[in-house]
Amino acid sequence: MDAALPIADRGGPAQPLLLAKDLRKHFPVGGGLLGRGRKVVRAVDDLSLSVAKGETLGVVGESGCGKSTVARLLIRLIRPDKGTMVLDGDPVDEPHGISVSELRRQVQMVFQDSYASLNPRLTIGETLAFSPRAHGVSAAESRARALDLLAKVGLDPESYAERYPHELSGGQRQRVNIARALALRPRLVILDEAVSALDKSVEAQVLNMLVDLKGEFGLTYVFISHDLNVVQYLSDRVLVMYLGKIVELGPVEAIYGNPLHPYTHALLSARPSMDPRKRTREAPIQGDPPNPIDPPSGCRFRTRCPFAEDVCAAREPLLAETSAQSVACHMRQPGSGHSKAEAA
Template sequence: MTETLLKVEGLKKHFPISGGILGKTVGHVKAVDGVSFEVRKGETLGIVGESGCGKSTTGRMLLRLIEPSEGKVSFEDKEVTKLSNSELRKLRRDMQMVFQDPFASLNPRHTVGKILEEPLIVHGIGSPQERKKRVHELLEIVGLSSYHAKRYPHQFSGGQRQRIGIARALMTKPKLIIADEPVSALDVSIQSQVLNLMQDLQKEFGLTYLFIAHDLGVVRHISDRVGVMYLGRMVELSESENLYDKPLHPYTQALLSAVPIPDPKFERDTILLQGDIPSPSNPPSGCAFHTRCPHATEICKQQTPEFKEQSKGHYVACHLY
């Protein structure tokens, strides 16, 4: 068994909805509604789902960039949800994040050198000379040059900015990197370069990734295991090849049937889901997917399915099993 680096149990985030003149809470948006999973040391766990399913909120809660409503997050047996601000700051040396938008995640008023040096200053790492040397080393490692440290973010392309974002995440030598759709804002030709860079860095530094994306092709390329989310809940989790070859949940089957195959002679049936995604402020009773599921029965409308193991390492939340 591979050592567990991160463990998530029953994680929830319910955002209050205010209404009326007095601004009273009239309901909650259940962005994440009881998610549980583990991330093993040295692996890449991909999390996929449609926009609004709660995957980005989940990633931010792991670092407590958003405070959870309920649940438990443990990193190397330290309960992240109970740490003080000073303890959390120390822990963030080992847990870093790469954000989706490389245009918005870098301060336009700072040079690249200052942006990369800032994590070292915050954590009190190294002398000014050592920090400068580390900045130049990381720039070279991610495929840029040391002289780029004097430039500003607007002087770089989208792919180069994301490389800078990756370099910033690596500055403190973390063990876990949460990558929130790191290539979705990039051109397809640049996506593969950034993905290959991330895989090379994982081998070189022994990194563990939580890779959040909505592109199933990208996730298959980089992930060892894949979790599928729908309306704030995890509905399936398995080894990558097993999930793509033998998806169990009807939602996963529908997602995979929509992935384009670069072969004009290849034919397959596309599963068309009926209706829209329900509102997370008023989710359906029972199984959240029953309003769109072609196999739904009465029990699906009444009882929430348990997220349990069906075969070795393959978990699914569905009454069909």
């Protein structure tokens, strides 16, 4: 297959671009004689998600909830302990599916640290041309593509192509990283806290640029961020994670307008307000997240939830669909046994 040609849309618009089912990743920690009885950090626990073609899926949650681990699993920077992935109908890394190399040609990632993501010994032009060259594109075409991408991300090719990463500001380096992610003409771009290190004026420019690039190149985004306002601006759907699991998932209007899970409600309540009459007087969430090595039984949020009851400790709530979104909470599941749940 010619690497210069865009990948065809094989499954049609109704087929998800990326489908992940029951992904699990546990990281072992020290302890135990000869490795026996060794404990694990439950970074991601049996997580399933789908990403529709052309959408932006926002992923939010506190630090340590597993957002970045999910990103690395989706691009196979780390291998899952369990679970499957399908890219536009093709299984990933299976005997009759596509290879990880082909996955990474169609799925690219932009990281938070703009400087560590670039080779300090390569010029910006060389950096952008490297991936196309490695995938069989001619030197002339790779160079032309690099210069064109610099222009697309708002950097003058004549001024920036021969510069080195240390000669650029943080915002300019992140624009280069975004351009590099587009060099192979991917279909899906995963942005892991890609704007969190930028000041607000530069962040706004980069966000608007991402919107323009999405329309121009027909991209799909998975946008990971702790900034709820940025996620609201950019996303079509929002996935809320807590301690390695999805607790709520739905359209951005439903999640922000009517959050159903207590954790989602607490996250939104913690957003700063410019109105002094709406000043937060007490912390929306009490306490620290539990240890992911030994998470609570049942609902993992119950140790910090003001509505927790016995059923929350006894059984783990499943992610179930409601009228607008899916939520994993016993209060929202009829007949669950919670005092606030409706009768079955």
